[in-house]
Amino acid sequence: MQAKWWYVNPNLIDGYGSLLPPSTPMADGNQRYFRDANKLRLTVEGAWVRDDKDGWPKGSNDLVIASRFRIGKKPPITKLHLYRPDVPEKTWEPVAFHPEIFATNDFRESDGEIALQLNIYDEDGLRDDAQQQLNQALDGSTSAFALAFPVFAPYASLTAGVGRAMAALVDKLDEHDELIKGKIRLSVNKPANQPFDHLQPGLLVCFASSVDASSLLLGSDRKIYYQDQGTHKLYQEKSYCVIRIDRDGPSAPEFEINQSMATLLTEIELGKGSKGTQALVHLRETLEAYTTFKRLKRHNELQGKASRSEEENQLLDELKSDPKLAPYIGS
Known part of the structure; x- marks a missing residue:
C-alpha cells in the first residue's frame, strides 16, 4: 500500500x-x-x-x-x-x-x-x-x-x-x-x-x-x-x-484565547464583501458572551461591597434580575 x-x-x-x-x-x-x-x-x-x-x-x-x-x-x-x-x-x-x-x-x-x-x-x-x-x-x-x-x-x-x-x-x-x-x-x-x-x-x-x-x-x-x-x-x-x-x-492559558481571537478575525475577514451572515453571527455571539461576563463580574463586585450608594443598589438589583445572569448568581 x-x-x-x-x-x-x-x-x-x-x-x-x-x-x-x-x-x-x-x-x-x-x-x-x-x-x-x-x-x-x-x-x-x-x-x-x-x-x-x-x-x-x-x-x-x-x-x-x-x-x-x-x-x-x-x-x-x-x-x-x-x-x-x-x-x-x-x-x-x-x-x-x-x-x-x-x-x-x-x-x-x-x-x-x-x-x-x-x-x-x-x-x-x-x-x-x-x-x-x-x-x-x-x-x-x-x-x-x-x-x-x-x-x-x-x-x-x-x-x-x-x-x-x-x-x-x-x-x-x-x-x-x-x-x-x-x-x-x-x-x-x-x-x-x-x-x-x-x-x-x-x-x-x-x-x-x-x-x-x-x-x-x-x-x-x-x-x-x-x-x-x-x-x-x-x-x-x-x-x-x-x-x-x-x-x-x-501549553499556556493565553493560547486558547489567541486561538479564539484568530477564529473571530478570520470569520470577519472571510465575511467582508460576502452576502453571508456567519461572520456577524459569530461576532454577535462573542460580544454577547463578553458582555454577560462583564455584567457578572460587576455583580460580584457590588455584591461584595460592605456599603453601596443608592445608584449602586439600583444597578445591583438590575443585574440580579437579568435572566442571562440568573444561572450564574442563583436566587
Missing part, C-alpha cells in the same frame, strides 16, 4: 512504532475517543528535510513550517510554526517556536472533524535584512503571538519589514518551493469498521510523496527508521513531518 499519511500508536514498543493507515483504530478500544469536555492538542513535532531546493551549487533551505486547520464548520486558520534560515539537507528540524496546531480544554464532539493541511517549503524570497528582522520578531514575546497567527499581523505593532516578510511567508502558501504538502481530514469518533481517518491519540507522519511504509518504523526521537539485518537505520529517501495528537490542553 502506498500513501502519504501514516498513523503510529502512541505506545511505542522498545522505542519504535509501526506505520499504519490513519483509518486504523487504536488497539486500546475506547481510549481512542475524544468526548465532550476532553482536552485535545495537535502539535508539529518536527520535519526531516531530505532535499535542497536551491539546486546547484548545493546550499541549504530557508525552512518554513506552516499549517492550515479547520475545526468543524469554523473558518480555516493559518499557523506559522517555524522559520529557520540555512537548514542543510538531510536534517531533522524540531519545532520549538510554536508547535501547537490546535489545542483546547473543552473539546466538542459535535464539531465532527478536523481538517488539516501542512505546508513545508523553502522560502528564498527574503533578503538578509528581512530574515534578521523576522528572526528578532520571533524571539520577541510582544510580537510572537502575531507571527504564530498571521491573521493578527495587521493589528500588531510589527515593523514594515517584518510585516512584508510575514506576507511573503504565509501568503499564497501553494506557490513556494514545496518540500512537503499534505491534507488530511480526521473524523471524530467514527466506527472502526468504516473508512474514516480517525482523530485519536498517537502520531501522524506525512511524507513528501506516497510511500510503502510496511517496513518503516517511527522512533521515539520522531525520526523514521528501517531495519537492516536486525539494526535500525535512518530512513533518508523522502522528506517527512511528524504530528502528535494527545490529551493535553494548551
Whole structure:
C-alpha cells in the first residue's frame, strides 16, 4: 500500500512504532475517543528535510513550517510554526517556536472533524535584512503571538519589514518551493469498521510523496527508521513531518484565547464583501458572551461591597434580575 499519511500508536514498543493507515483504530478500544469536555492538542513535532531546493551549487533551505486547520464548520486558520534560515539537507528540524496546531480544554464532539493541511517549503524570497528582522520578531514575546497567527499581523505593532516578510511567508502558501504538502481530514469518533481517518491519540507522519511504509518504523526521537539485518537505520529517501495528537490542553492559558481571537478575525475577514451572515453571527455571539461576563463580574463586585450608594443598589438589583445572569448568581 502506498500513501502519504501514516498513523503510529502512541505506545511505542522498545522505542519504535509501526506505520499504519490513519483509518486504523487504536488497539486500546475506547481510549481512542475524544468526548465532550476532553482536552485535545495537535502539535508539529518536527520535519526531516531530505532535499535542497536551491539546486546547484548545493546550499541549504530557508525552512518554513506552516499549517492550515479547520475545526468543524469554523473558518480555516493559518499557523506559522517555524522559520529557520540555512537548514542543510538531510536534517531533522524540531519545532520549538510554536508547535501547537490546535489545542483546547473543552473539546466538542459535535464539531465532527478536523481538517488539516501542512505546508513545508523553502522560502528564498527574503533578503538578509528581512530574515534578521523576522528572526528578532520571533524571539520577541510582544510580537510572537502575531507571527504564530498571521491573521493578527495587521493589528500588531510589527515593523514594515517584518510585516512584508510575514506576507511573503504565509501568503499564497501553494506557490513556494514545496518540500512537503499534505491534507488530511480526521473524523471524530467514527466506527472502526468504516473508512474514516480517525482523530485519536498517537502520531501522524506525512511524507513528501506516497510511500510503502510496511517496513518503516517511527522512533521515539520522531525520526523514521528501517531495519537492516536486525539494526535500525535512518530512513533518508523522502522528506517527512511528524504530528502528535494527545490529551493535553494548551501549553499556556493565553493560547486558547489567541486561538479564539484568530477564529473571530478570520470569520470577519472571510465575511467582508460576502452576502453571508456567519461572520456577524459569530461576532454577535462573542460580544454577547463578553458582555454577560462583564455584567457578572460587576455583580460580584457590588455584591461584595460592605456599603453601596443608592445608584449602586439600583444597578445591583438590575443585574440580579437579568435572566442571562440568573444561572450564574442563583436566587
